[in-house]
Amino acid sequence: MQPIDFRSDTVTRPTPAMRRAIADAEVGDDVYGEDPTVSRLEARIAERLGLEAALFVPSGTQANQLAIGTHCRPGDEVLTESGSHILHYEGGAVPALWGVQPAPLPGARGLLTPDVVAAAVREENIHNPRTRLLSLENTHNRGGGTVWPLERFRAVVEAARAAGLAVHLDGARLFNAQVATGVPASSWAKLTDTTAVCFSKGLGAPVGSALVGRADLIREARRLRKRLGGAMRQAGVLAAAALYALEHHVDRLAEDHANAKRLATGLAELPGVKVDVAHVETNILVAQFPRPATETVALLARHGVLVNTAGGPHALRLVTHLDVSAEDIEEALRRIRRAVA
Numbered sequence: 219m220q221p222i223d224f225r226s227d228t229v230t231r232p233t234p235a236m237r238r239a240i241a242d243a244e245v246g247d248d249v250y251g252e253d254p255t256v257s258r259l260e261a262r263i264a265e266r267l268g269l270e271a272a273l274f275v276p277s278g279t280q281a282n283q284l285a286i287g288t289h290c291r292p293g294d295e296v297l298t299e300s301g302s303h304i305l306h307y308e309g310g311a312v313p314a315l316w317g318v319q320p321a322p323l324p325g326a327r328g329l330l331t332p333d334v335v336a337a338a339v340r341e342e343n344i345h346n347p348r349t350r351l352l353s354l355e356n357t358h359n360r361g362g363g364t365v366w367p368l369e370r371f372r373a374v375v376e377a378a379r380a381a382g383l384a385v386h387l388d389g390a391r392l393f394n395a396q397v398a399t400g401v402p403a404s405s406w407a408k409l410t411d412t413t414a415v416c417f418s419k420g421l422g423a424p425v426g427s428a429l430v431g432r433a434d435l436i437r438e439a440r441r442l443r444k445r446l447g448g449a450m451r452q453a454g455v456l457a458a459a460a461l462y463a464l465e466h467h468v469d470r471l472a473e474d475h476a477n478a479k480r481l482a483t484g485l486a487e488l489p490g491v492k493v494d495v496a497h498v499e500t501n502i503l504v505a506q507f508p509r510p511a512t513e514t515v516a517l518l519a520r521h522g523v524l525v526n527t528a529g530g531p532h533a534l535r536l537v538t539h540l541d542v543s544a545e546d547i548e549e550a551l552r553r554i555r556r557a558v559a
């Protein structure tokens with residue numbers, strides 16, 4: 219039995235057409251600035267997001283960390299929602315790499331309010347860390363794929379600006395937010411100093427992310443990328459996949475969103491399973507199952523459905539993507555129904 223894999227949208231494999239784009243890529247040594255495909259990708263993503271410059275990096279984690287290292291100095295503080303990826307899933311990098319203190323703020327499904335941000339900014343005083351940066355996430359992963367409504371995002375950014383903070387956006391799934399709302403990704407990005415986007419999530423590229431932002435910040439991030447060992451040579455083979463993904467895999471994210479909604483509706487009909495179907499906005503859903511989460515993960519795996527835990531004792535995360543079809547959703551629901559019967 220072929221497993222149906224909802225662990226993450228990172229598990230996709232490059233399509234035959236993407237593999238052809240990879241094979242045909244024109245390359246050079248990007249450390250010398252001589253890889254035309256990387257340069258094209260950096261120009262294209264900066265333009266798409268309405269920002270000045272971009273840097274191609276191996277991972278979303280590195281894009282976020284380069285932003286923090288660029289905006290902050292040791293002893294500074296970064297404000298971020300308490301469920302954010304930079305707090306939970308980046309190996310403690312914020313303090314480990316930069317000597318920066320993260321301040322977790324209370325949010326609702328990953329979203330903050332201007333008041334919460336304003337209240338968290340510390341006054342200038344020798345006792346206090348300097349509050350330097352606000353880091354937001356759109357869509358919000360642990361929040362369940364939540365999209366930031368643009369006006370709320372703007373209000374929160376304004377609260378940060380009023381306090382003199384820089385603003386970073388972890389937009390690993392920013393194109394999911396675009397497709398779910400019809401609001402261009404640039405509308406959020408243009409309000410930030412730096413935005414990270416991933417090509418290796420819903421867009422289906424095998425590797426790669428970008429840090430996009432003001433030219434002076436991206437120049438500094440380029441230095442830090444070298445320091446972290448993230449400067450790559452003939453990386454055009456990877457950039458070609460990202461370019462292909464940007465061109466061909468953005469609009470189809472709507473299918474992933476429809477599949478997630480259908481999956482949520484089917485799960486909500488199972489005895490003891492709780493899913494907030496109305497809050498499934500993009501390609502991520504969080505469901506509560508009656509048994510402890512790790513037990514359910516193992517049980518479903520035995521029935522050919524792969525999922526991840528999602529933080530809470532009973533919470534599971536299911537993510538739809540390019541390699542899961544509408545038929546796979548129906549088959550997965552049959553398998554899950556059998557497993558929990």
Ligand code: TLP
Pocket residue numbers: 225226227228276277278279280282303307355357358359388390391416418427
């Ligand atoms: N998230 C992964 C895991 O790390 C949890 C996943 O499977 O969802 N920002 C956000 C919002 C992310 O969800 C991720 C990946 C990243 C950054 C980091 O990207 P990578 O994995 O490329 O370092």
